[in-house]
Amino acid sequence: MKYVGKKWEEQIAASVQVRGGEWKRVMEGQSWMHFTKQTRPDWKQFVKMMMMMMMMMMIAYLRLLPYKAILTNFTLSQMLGHYSILYPLQSEYKYARKLRCSPLYSVLETRGAVFGTRMGYERPLYFDSTYKPGNPLPQMPPGSFYKPRFFDFMLEEYLACREGVGIIDMSSFSKMQIKSSGTEVVDYLQKLCSNDVNIPVGGCAHTGMQNERGGYENDCMLVRLTNNSYFMVSPTSQQTRIFEWMHQNLPSDSTVDITDMTSMYTVINVVGPKSRELMAELSNSDINLHPFTYKKVNVGYASDVMVMSFTHTGEPGYCLYIPSEYALHVYDRLMMVQHITHFV
Incomplete structure (x- = not known):
């Protein structure tokens, strides 16, 4: 038939x-x-x-x-990962890779980046500083419980962020906009969050989101864009789950709306004691921001870049939320100015 x-x-x-x-x-x-x-x-x-x-x-x-080949490879990868020895920092999938990539992926790869994956998103784990363009791309070395081969590479990166300035691609973070026509969004978030998020416009609040039993559902940063809208940044692994959980807890009168904006922005962390000097070379705006505040500025020729005065590293610096079409331009300018003025 x-x-x-x-x-x-x-x-x-x-x-x-x-x-x-x-x-x-x-x-x-x-x-x-x-x-x-x-x-x-x-x-x-x-x-x-x-x-x-x-x-x-x-x-x-x-x-x-x-889809047989993809499913077979992914299943094999899951099985091998399940039964293999999980070496510290070296347990990455082999198959079903390059599903989700930052606009900076190809540039970082040519600079010797070795990637890991989270929620299918390729993220640079470290850079092999011995890599020369034209040579085979660096790969994760065999696993070991002793000092890994990439330890010295990470040490170089740590010292750069600690003493000079470092550039980190953190585009995989989940990003959502939460808004309402009135102030209903404030009541909605106050109900979910353990911290007080009724902050001034332009402020940032680090908070958890709890369920009715007091258990953690989300660890996030809320940025107040206007009186009736917030920008939320949460871990990569939370993108799908927290979006659904927040939707389930929306007011029944549909006064609050949530939009996933993860792919709209590329995120670059500028980290280190010389981060302010580097940013001052690229923007005519005053980037002397108070901690946990944000401002939209022009960086290079890119407009409407959200510059937030916090990092996820414990070091001074900024998070740049860049419209993805400007990502390569901003990264190129950051690296060029950093190289010329010897910030590292």
């Missing part, structure tokens, strides 16, 4: 029904002997039904066939 679309599937579904719920009783666990003695089905109808079910299973298999 030729497959002709959804209408044919509906005909199959109708044809596999057996009168009086006889098949249902078998599926619920009654014995085959009981089914045979008590109901005495029409065997021709039963055989026809089984053939139809097999055909439906075959159709489902054929639909998934184009």
Whole structure:
């Protein structure tokens, strides 16, 4: 029989029904002997039904066939990761990679970045400073419980952030906008958050979100954009789950709206005691911000870059939330000025 679309599937579904719920009783666990003695089905109808079910299973298999290689590799990666030794900092998937990439991915790769993945998002773990363009790309070394081969690379990066300035791609963070027509968004967030988020416009508040039992649902940063809108930054792994949880707790009158903006912004952390000097070279705006505040400024030729006066590292610096179309330009200017003026 030729497959002709959804209408044919509906005909199959109708044809596999057996009168009086006889098949249902078998599926619920009654014995085959009981089914045979008590109901005495029409065997021709039963055989026809089984053939139809097999055909439906075959159709489902054929639909998934184009994804067989991806599913096989991903399943293999999961199994190998489950049974392999989980070395510290070296337990990364081998298959199903490069699904989600920052606009800076190719540039960072040519600079010797070694990537890990979180929620399918490729993130640089460290940079191999011995890498030369044209050589094979650096790879994660074999696992070890001793000092890993990349330790010295990370030490160089730590010292740069501690004594000079470092540039970190943190684009994988989840980003959402929460807004309402009035001030309903404030009441909504005050109900979910443990910290007071009724802060002045332009302020940032670090807070947790708890469920009705007091358990943590989210660890996030809330930036108040206007009187009736907030910008939320939360961990990469929370993107899908927290979006659904917050939707489930929206007011029933639909006065509050949540929009996922993760892909709209590329995030660059400028970290270190010389971060202010570096930013001053790229913007005519005053970037001498109070802690936990933000400001929209021009960086290079890029407009409307959200500069936030906090980092996720414990060091002084800024988080730049850059419209993704400007990401390469801003990164290029940061690296060029840093190289010329020797901030590191």
